[in-house]
Amino acid sequence: MGESDSDLTIEGIVHDLRNVFEAIADSAELISGDPKHTRAANRIQRGIRQGERILSSFVQQSQASLEIDVILDNALEFARTFLQVRGSPKVEFVRNVEPALRLRGNPAAWERVMMNLLLNAVQAMAEEGGTVEISARRHPTAVEVVVADDGPGISPKILENIFEPRFSTRAKRSGLGLHIVRSIVEAHSGTVTAANRPDGKGAEFRITLPYVI
Secondary structure (H helix, E strand, O other): OOOOHHHHOHHHHHHHHHHHHHHHHHHHHHHHOOHHHHHHHHHHHHHHHHHHHHHHHHHHHHOOEEEHHHHHHHHHHHHHHHHHHHOOOOEEEEEEEOOOOEEEOOHHHHHHHHHHHHHHHHHHOOOOOEEEEEEEEEOOOEEEEEEEEOOOOOOOOOHHHOOOOOOOOOOOOOOOHHHHHHHHHHHOOOEEEEEEOOOOOOEEEEEEEEOOO
16 A cells, blocks of 8 residues: 555554554564573663653643633633733734534644734734634534634735745744744644635635544
8 A cells, every 4th residue: 555645644653653663572572582682672672662652642642632712712812911012903803613613632732823823913913903803613524723814914925935934024023933833733634824815805824624523
């Protein structure tokens, strides 16, 4: 069977690593019968057990989940505090989130994703204020999260580069916020895209993730 995109998911990587550990364990067992290699076999077996513990811990963390509403509560609190500290014009946050919808993975990582997207939207509207809409809904095989603003939108010249590390249109900014967003989303087998809204009023960032119960 040839390698497919599904082989590169977290589940596929975990499966492949467990196969590797099993093959190494079999080899260690073979050489353990030779007194000359007993110590080496024991070291290999200890290393395998440690690797399996690390892998199990990673799997448990990747399978954690939290309701999007809870993640948004924390991210919105941070965004509102940011606006207050900066003395920025008023920004209204509108949320339309399907009840009990959950995001799989490290909740702290998803909170960081939402904070970065909200701050990006807030900073895009820094001079005049406006509205940021956050929506999340479940499709038959995917979860879709959209953060949209009614700011000036994104210049077509920079759309291709907007997720690149160190890319920023603002002076004194690291340009890492959106790159971090993409890294976290892709680590959870998802995709994130940026575009101008169809009505020509602002920008939108769309996250699509496999749906898990």
